[in-house]
Amino acid sequence: MPITHKVCQLGITNINRSWEHTLSFLIWMWVICFIELFVIIGMKGIAMKQIFKSREKLWVSLIIIAFAALLVTPQLFTRKVILGSDSIFHYNRFYEAAMQLKNGNLSYFLSLYGFQQSGRIVNALYGPFFAYLQGGLVLISGTWFRYQIVSRVLLHILSESSMYALLKQCKVKTTIALSLGLLYATTFSIQYWTMRQGFSSWGAALLPFCFTPAIHYVFYQKVEPIRLALSMALIFQVHVLSALMLVMMYLPFYLYTFVKSPIAKKKETFVQVLIAVILFLLLTVNVWLVLLYLRGTNHLLDPFINREIGKNGIDGTARYWLYTPISLMVLLILQFIYAVLNWKKFAKWKKILHFIYFIFFFLSTGLFPWQYLVENGNTFAELIQFPFRFFVPATILLLAITGLTVTRFVNWQKSIAVLLFAFAGVGLIQNMMDTIDRVKTAAQDGELISIVKHTYVEGDYQTISLTMNDSDLSQFLKLVVKPTPDYVPIYGKIGEQNTYDLYYKNIVTNQKAEKLVEDGYLVLTWPAAEGEELNLPIVVYKDSILTLNGKELDKDDYSLSTIGTPTVSSQKGQNKLVLSYQEPGWLFVVLVIPIIVLGVIGLQWLYTKISIKKVA
Numbered sequence: 001m002p003i004t005h006k007v008c009q010l011g012i013t014n015i016n017r018s019w020e021h022t023l024s025f026l027i028w029m030w031v032i033c034f035i036e037l038f039v040i041i042g043m044k045g046i047a048m049k050q051i052f053k054s055r056e057k058l059w060v061s062l063i064i065i066a067f068a069a070l071l072v073t074p075q076l077f078t079r080k081v082i083l084g085s086d087s088i089f090h091y092n093r094f095y096e097a098a099m100q101l102k103n104g105n106l107s108y109f110l111s112l113y114g115f116q117q118s119g120r121i122v123n124a125l126y127g128p129f130f131a132y133l134q135g136g137l138v139l140i141s142g143t144w145f146r147y148q149i150v151s152r153v154l155l156h157i158l159s160e161s162s163m164y165a166l167l168k169q170c171k172v173k174t175t176i177a178l179s180l181g182l183l184y185a186t187t188f189s190i191q192y193w194t195m196r197q198g199f200s201s202w203g204a205a206l207l208p209f210c211f212t213p214a215i216h217y218v219f220y221q222k223v224e225p226i227r228l229a230l231s232m233a234l235i236f237q238v239h240v241l242s243a244l245m246l247v248m249m250y251l252p253f254y255l256y257t258f259v260k261s262p263i264a265k266k267k268e269t270f271v272q273v274l275i276a277v278i279l280f281l282l283l284t285v286n287v288w289l290v291l292l293y294l295r296g297t298n299h300l301l302d303p304f305i306n307r308e309i310g311k312n313g314i315d316g317t318a319r320y321w322l323y324t325p326i327s328l329m330v331l332l333i334l335q336f337i338y339a340v341l342n343w344k345k346f347a348k349w350k351k352i353l354h355f356i357y358f359i360f361f362f363l364s365t366g367l368f369p370w371q372y373l374v375e376n377g378n379t380f381a382e383l384i385q386f387p388f389r390f391f392v393p394a395t396i397l398l399l400a401i402t403g404l405t406v407t408r409f410v411n412w413q414k415s416i417a418v419l420l421f422a423f424a425g426v427g428l429i430q431n432m433m434d435t436i437d438r439v440k441t442a443a444q445d446g447e448l449i450s451i452v453k454h455t456y457v458e459g460d461y462q463t464i465s466l467t468m469n470d471s472d473l474s475q476f477l478k479l480v481v482k483p484t485p486d487y488v489p490i491y492g493k494i495g496e497q498n499t500y501d502l503y504y505k506n507i508v509t510n511q512k513a514e515k516l517v518e519d520g521y522l523v524l525t526w527p528a529a530e531g532e533e534l535n536l537p538i539v540v541y542k543d544s545i546l547t548l549n550g551k552e553l554d555k556d557d558y559s560l561s562t563i564g565t566p567t568v569s570s571q572k573g574q575n576k577l578v579l580s581y582q583e584p585g586w587l588f589v590v591l592v593i594p595i596i597v598l599g600v601i602g603l604q605w606l607y608t609k610i611s612i613k614k615v616a
Contacts, residue, residue, distance in 0.1 A: 063178060063182070064164070064178075067156070067182050067185065068154075068160060068185065069153060071431055072149050072156075074436045080442070080443070081145050082442075083197070084196025086196055089482060089486075091476070092111075092114035093114060093123055094134040094135050094147075095114045095138065095474070095477060096111050096112070097135025097136075098136070099113035099114070101132065101135055101136060108583065108591075110579070111123070114477065116507050116508055117522060118507050118537060119544065121487060121541060122486070127240075128286065128287070129237060130202070137150060138473065143470060143473070144473065145469050151193070152193065155190060156185045158205040159189075159201075159204065159208075160181040161181070161209075162184075162206060162207070162208040163181040163185075163208045163396070166208035166211055166215065170215055171407070172404065172407055175414075176416065176417050176420060179423070180420060182421070182427075182428075183325075183399065183423055185427075186324070186424065186427025186428055186431050187395050188320060189204040189321075189391070189396075191431060194435065195438065200241065202238055203238055203239030206239075206242070207235065207393065210232065211396065212231070213250075223272035223276065225273070226276075228273075229276040229277075230279075232246065233283035233284050233594075236280070236284045236287060237284060241383075245360075245389075245390070248393070249356060253356075254269075279597065279601075284594070285593050286591055289590050290587075294487075294541075297541070297542045298542050299491070300487045301485055302486070305382045306385045309384070312366075313364055313388060314391050315365045318388035321388050321391045322391075324434075325426055325430040327427055328395070331398065331399075332398060335398060335402055335405065338405060353397060353401060353404075356393075357397035360394035361391070363387060363390040368387065370384070448465060454482055454484075455481075455482050456480070456482070457480050458479045459479045464479055481504075481508055483500050483504040485502070489540070490562060490564075491560045491562060491563075502561070502563050508537075512535075512537075513577075521580050522578070522580075523579075524536055524578075526570070526575050527574055528572070528573075528575055529570070529572055530570075534567065534568060534570055535567045536567070540564045540566050541581070543581055543582040545581065546566060546579060547577065547578040547580070548575065549577075550576075
């Protein structure tokens, strides 16, 4: 190799290592800022102060933690995992983040460890920094079994605290707020993560907390731009679809009050909301700008379109959302009867709250024409995939309405609180029984995960169970594969081809090359004859860079399959291909901007607190 080429290559390596260290620093800063984001919102809210600052409320925190722990006891005693339909996809995401953090090979775009080391882009499109938080949790846990336990406990604590915070913002009595918070953790909105590893449960856990700015606006007729922006940014960084639902929850409140306000108040509200929108865009620029960039430079494959969407409402195949737990259905019926009998007595804002609840409930059923919309190519319906997702905000609003209703019965509040704690207890027992039943069924059937279409399992029940307690996290992901092709680039026309099958054929079963990670790059090696054509099990995007045997390839030097796997011409003997990615020059800026904005907000909050103390 010429000396100049070696020097050039060394320079590039040093530059990339420098960028890698910078990216590592930014990611860890983002992890810290993500936690800070939650803390700032909480400390700015009256409800969270009730938990953390009031000594007499210490028991609230203890009960929340104890209840969260009780929910996972069946798994602790049986030492069995529960694997659902979404587990493989999200565990690959978190494994990718975990291994990048562990080995220091950081790549914001490419998958170097997960997803069969295919180099496909996933985490950059699915809450990247929350993925790194989950990856850190995986590393701390050490095995998939321990990760399930730890993640469930944290999710339960988060959901209980979040609902409690919302209800306290609604001025609901502590015992009522706590009982409904515990009940919320037992609903399928949260247990979706337990039973199927549905990621929307993390959005559901944050949704009540992030809805508090709307309630604050109702009580005080004032928009708090920072609080509103932080709430939206927090949930957007975790789960984009949940953020969309939060906007749908916000709009009726803000629009109604805005229309009824005098001109001067309208101008003030408009400016405050505009500030909130600008702050939100700055705090989430790493998500939406990257999404626009990737969609603008590639033809990305969207998630699958549910052609039978009409069957997946809470009145269809997803009826279990209604009776998980059964006490939720009882509340639903009682609250409906109460609303019908007392509708004329409700304040206007409470009518709006009920109206939003009814809308979400209706959207979660097959009564809404989802099937018709999908059959006619409606983008929104295709994005939703499953109507039962709308039952998450419906559940939150139902519990908020219940808390507000109970508050009216001053003389009966103690008795009602006891009843609601009993409802939460029923939810706890029902969830524990469901967990035990799920574990027993898996053992009896000899299937730790249901082998349905596009799910491939190597090994029996015992073998896969052992991998869940193995410190080598990759073992499970090698034995259980689901070739979900979301957001791979598409070249040409798909036609009648099934993209799941294409991914399985071109990536999963294509074992002709060995893969390893070197200096943050994905490296493939294979022996071949002179001129032998080989389809490599990696995914190539517009800005992917292929370097074969020391030479950077032009686009004309290889051909691409429908899902972007390259076919290259080999040299005789051993071949080496390096896959890297030309990250856009603005990436550093979009990673830094949210950190700076969050830092400024934190300093502003701290300054305000100090100033108030000095005045006092």
